[in-house]
Amino acid sequence: MSKTLQAIRGMNDILPEQAPLWQHFEQIVRDWLRAYGYREIRMPIVETTGLFKRAIGEVTDIVEKEMYTWNDALNGESLTLRPEGTASCVRAALEHNLLFGNPQRLFYTGQMFRHERPQKGRYRQFHQVGIEAMGYAGPDMDVEHILMGARLWKRLGIEGIALQINTLGTSEDRARHRARLIHYLEGHQGLLDEDAKRRLHSNPLRILDSKNPALQEVISAAPKLLDDLDEISLKHFETLQDLLRVAGINFSINPRLVRGLDYYNFTVFEWVTDQLGSQGTVCAGGRYDGLIEQLGGKPTPACGFAMGVERLLALMEAQGKQPALLVPDIYLAHMGEQAQRIALIAAEHLRDAGLQVLLHCGGGNFKAQMKKANASGARFAVIIGEDEVNAGVVSLKSLRTQAEQVTVPIAQVAALVQNSVD
Ligand code: ATP
Ligand code: MG
Numbered sequence: 077m078s079k080t081l082q083a084i085r086g087m088n089d090i091l092p093e094q095a096p097l098w099q100h101f102e103q104i105v106r107d108w109l110r111a112y113g114y115r116e117i118r119m120p121i122v123e124t125t126g127l128f129k130r131a132i133g134e135v136t137d138i139v140e141k142e143m144y145t146w147n148d149a150l151n152g153e154s155l156t157l158r159p160e161g162t163a164s165c166v167r168a169a170l171e172h173n174l175l176f177g178n179p180q181r182l183f184y185t186g187q188m189f190r191h192e193r194p195q196k197g198r199y200r201q202f203h204q205v206g207i208e209a210m211g212y213a214g215p216d217m218d219v220e221h222i223l224m225g226a227r228l229w230k231r232l233g234i235e236g237i238a239l240q241i242n243t244l245g246t247s248e249d250r251a252r253h254r255a256r257l258i259h260y261l262e263g264h265q266g267l268l269d270e271d272a273k274r275r276l277h278s279n280p281l282r283i284l285d286s287k288n289p290a291l292q293e294v295i296s297a298a299p300k301l302l303d304d305l306d307e308i309s310l311k312h313f314e315t316l317q318d319l320l321r322v323a324g325i326n327f328s329i330n331p332r333l334v335r336g337l338d339y340y341n342f343t344v345f346e347w348v349t350d351q352l353g354s355q356g357t358v359c360a361g362g363r364y365d366g367l368i369e370q371l372g373g374k375p376t377p378a379c380g381f382a383m384g385v386e387r388l389l390a391l392m393e394a395q396g397k398q399p400a401l402l403v404p405d406i407y408l409a410h411m412g413e414q415a416q417r418i419a420l421i422a423a424e425h426l427r428d429a430g431l432q433v434l435l436h437c438g439g440g441n442f443k444a445q446m447k448k449a450n451a452s453g454a455r456f457a458v459i460i461g462e463d464e465v466n467a468g469v470v471s472l473k474s475l476r477t478q479a480e481q482v483t484v485p486i487a488q489v490a491a492l493v494q495n496s497v498d
Contacts, residue, residue, distance in 0.1 A: 084200065084201075085194055085200065086192070086194030086198075086199045086200030086201065087199065087200050087201040088199060088201070088386075096398070096399050096401070096402055097389055097392065097393065097398055097399065098385075098389065099399075100398075100399035101232065101385065101388065101389060101392070102185075104228075104231050104232055105185070105205055105228070107231075108224070108227065108228050108231055109183050109207075111227075112181070112220070112224055113181055114181045114182060114183040114207060115180075115181065115182055115183070116182070116183055116184065116185075117165060117168060117169075117182045117183070117184050118184060118186075119158070119161065119164035119165060119167075119168050119184060120158075120164070121157060121158055121186070121187060121189075122155050122156070122157060122158070123155070123156060123158055123163070123164050123167065124153060124154065124155060124156070125143070125145050125154040125155060125156040126154070127156075127163050127164070127167055127371075128143060128156055128158070128159060128160075128163050130163075130370065130371060131162065131163035131166065131339055131367060131370070131371060132159070132160070132163060132338060132339065133279070133338025133339070135275055135278045135279035135282060135338075136279070136282060136338055138159045138160070138190060141191065142159055142190040142191050142192055143156050143157070143159050143189075143190070143191065144156060144157040144189050144191060157189035158188055158189065159188055159189060159190045160188055160204070160206075160382065161184050161186075161188065161204060161206040161208075161382060162206065162208060162339070162364065162367070162380055162382070163371075164184075165182060165184060165206070165208050165380075166208075166210070166367055166368055166371050166373070166378075167371060169182070169210055169368075169373075170368070170371060170372060170373045174210075175210055175211055175368070175373065175374070175376055178211065179209070179210060179211025179212055180208075180209070180210045180211060181207075181208075181209050182207070182208045182209075182210070183205065183206060183207050183208070184205075184206050184208075185203070185204070185205045185206070185385075186203060186204070187201050187202070187203055188201070188202055188203070188204050189201055190202075195355070196352075196353060196355060196390075197352050197353065197354075197355025197384075197386065197387050197390060198355050199386060202384060202385070202386050203384075203385035203386060204382040204383060204384060204385060205382065205383050205385060206380060206381070206382040206383075207221060207224065207361075207380050207381055207382070208378060208379075208380035209221070209378060209379055209380060210368065210376055210378040211376055211377065211378065212377060212378065212379065213365070213377040214312065214316075214342070214343065214363060214377065214379060215312050215313075215315045215316040215319060215342075215343060216319065217379055218316050218342075218343040218345075218362075218363060218379055219316060219319040219320060219323060219325075221361060221379060221380070221381050222239065222241075222320065222323075222325060222327075222345060223323055223325065225237075225239070225347050225359055225381070225383075226239075226325055228383075229347075232388065232392055232397065233392070233395070233397040234388070234391050234392055234395055234397060235395065236349050236350070236351055236391075237347045237348065237349045237358060237359075237391075238326070238327075238328065238347070238348055238349070239325060239326065239327040239328070239345060239346075239347055239348075240327065240328055240329070240330040240333055240345060240346050240347075240348055241316070241317075241320075241327050241328075241329055241330070241333070241343065241344070241345045242301075242302075242329060242330050242331060242332075242333035242334070242343075242344050242345070243301075243302070243305065243309060243312065243313040243316075243342055243343055243344070244301065244334065244335075244340050244341050244342060244344055244362070245301060245304065245305045245306070245309040245341065245342065246306065246308065246309055246341060246342075247341065247366065248306065249301065249304050249305050249306055249309050250281065250301070250304075250341075252304045253281070253299065253301045253304040254280055254281065256299045256304065257280045257281065257283075257284075257298060257299055258276060258277065258280050260298055260299050261276055261280060261283065261294070261298070262276070264294050267290075267291070267293075267294045268283070268291070268294070269286070269288050269290065269291060271283075271286065271288075272286060272288075272291060279338070281301075281334055282334070283295070284298065284332055284334050285334045285335070295332065296332070300331045301331065301334075302331050309342065312342050312343070313342070313343070316343055327345075330346075333345070333346060335360065335362060339364040339366065339367040339370070340362045340363060340364055341363055341364065341365050341366060342362070342363040342365065343362050343363045343379065344360075344361070344362030344363070345360070345361060345362060345381070346359065346360040347359040347360070347383075349391060351391060351394055351395075352387055352390055352391060352394075355387060357384070357387075358383055358384055358387045358388050358391065359381055359382070359383035359384070359388075360381060360382065360383075361379065361380050361381020361382060362379060362380075362381070363377070363378070363379040364378055364379065364380070365377040365378065401453065403452065403453035403454060403455065404432040404433060404434045404452055404453070404454040404455075405426075405431040405432045405433065405454065405455055405456065405493055406426060406431055406432070406433045406434070406454055406455070406456050406457070406458050406489075406493060407433075407434045407436065407445075407448065407449035407452050407454040407456070407457045407458070407475070408422065408423050408426075408433055408434065408435045408436060408457075408458045408460070409436050409442060409445035409446060409449060409457055409458070409459045409460070410436060410445075410459070410460040410461070411441070411442055411445075411460075411461045411462070412461065412462050412465065414462075414465050415460040415461055415462065415464070415465050418460055418465060419435060419436075419460050420435070422458065422460065422470065422486050422489075423435040425486060425490075426458075426489060426490055429490035429494075430490075430494075431490055431493060431494070434449075434452050434454060436448065436449075442459070442461065449475060450475055454475055455474070455475060455476055455493070455496070456472060456473065456474055456475060456493055456496075457472075457473045457475055458470050458471070458472055458473075458489060459471040459472075459473060459481075464483070467483070468485065469483045469484060469485055469486070470483070470484065470485075470486050470489060471483050472484060472489055472492060472493075474496070
């Protein structure tokens with residue numbers, strides 16, 4: 077006996093019952109992006125491994141243990157399924173000279189891949205909507221991105237998402253802070269886990285991002301980057317806060333927010349909910365002024381954010397924000413060879429008029445067909461049998477009310493259905 081075939085753990089099918097929620101979300105997202113003037117860019121799902129190593133950083137969770145990487149057997153190159161979109165987006169912008177004298181507001185959507193332990197809200201294939209603004213030094217653009225988030229939550233109808241912000245300063249700030257942090261952590265070596273010990277000298281800032289509960293005490297008493305900021309960093313952060321107040325956006329400062337990728341500086345932020353258990357960050361982003369130059373471009377300030385679509389959909393479901401069920405207008409039942417031919421043409425005619433029509437396929441008597449019509453949720457049944465064929469009409473029956481079935485020429489059906497409130 078052959079084994080049942082199964083999808084890869086943590087890589088989910090989106091079934092027909094779930095698709096309307098995805099489509100509803102995608103529709104709102106498209107309109108929302110247009111409202112802010114962002115243009116779509118579509119990048120390949122596979123890139124060279126080196127791109128992610130250079131962009132995200134060698135000593136990060138993503139690059140150290142979460143990437144799907146393999147050697148292309150045909151040309152020997154190391155390739156990786158994209159774990160995030162910013163690196164590819166910057167690569168594409170540079171490759172096609174999009175930034176030549178032009179700042180860009182871009183977005184992308186699609187699958188990302190990370191080899192994580194699958195659990196609710198954490199998958200190995202998941203979806204992001206990502207936004208990147210390149211060529212903007214901010215903090216006005218940082219605020220635009222935060223305002224975008226606030227507006228999207230409202231349009232999706234979800235509540236209870238709070239904004240946390242922090243600043244990572246400049247690379248000089250981080251160098252000063254790094255020295256202080258290493259000194260502090262060396263004094264607490266005994267309390268560190270394996271990851272933390274390994275990162276102590278390579279990427280100590282990353283230790284602050286650890287999710288290990290045993291480390292939280294050491295982390296919370298560690299020196300704060302905020303205390304190592306120079307004037308420019310402080311000014312950027314203060315202006316950001318001013319503009320958020322002007323825009324009426326509530327926020328809290330989380331000095332432990334460092335983000336899991338190395339390319340950030342100045343502003344970082346996360347939108348967080350307590351309604352999804354421990355996978356509570358639905359959207360995260362910040363400024364990455366050094367990345368474009370690091371990937372071979374001219375120095376160009378930039379910032380962006382990405383949201384986790386599965387987590388937002390889970391929140392919409394939890395808060396009862398599913399879209400209304402989409403049902404066909406008409407189920408078209410027919411019996412007999414001649415009726416079948418007429419039904420085929422009638423269904424096309426009704427679709428020409430803008431209606432959604434399920435044409436019965438596969439034979440069966442009228443009783444069985446009407447059962448399917450009712451199960452489909454359609455508002456009306458159009459019935460074509462021998463009598464209708466002979467009289468050159470169709471029967472129209474409401475499936476929602478007790479209204480009398482009527483017999484009319486096919487040309488009248490669309491208007492009757494469109495004007496009916498049933
Ligand atoms: P986390 O701290 O939850 O691991 P992250 O910092 O690794 O998140 P980012 O790289 O900032 O996540 O990705 C942006 C968003 O994408 C996250 O806020 C989250 O909503 C979503 N996301 C990240 N990883 C996953 C995953 N494995 N499954 C589902 N959604 C994810
Ligand atoms: Mg992660």
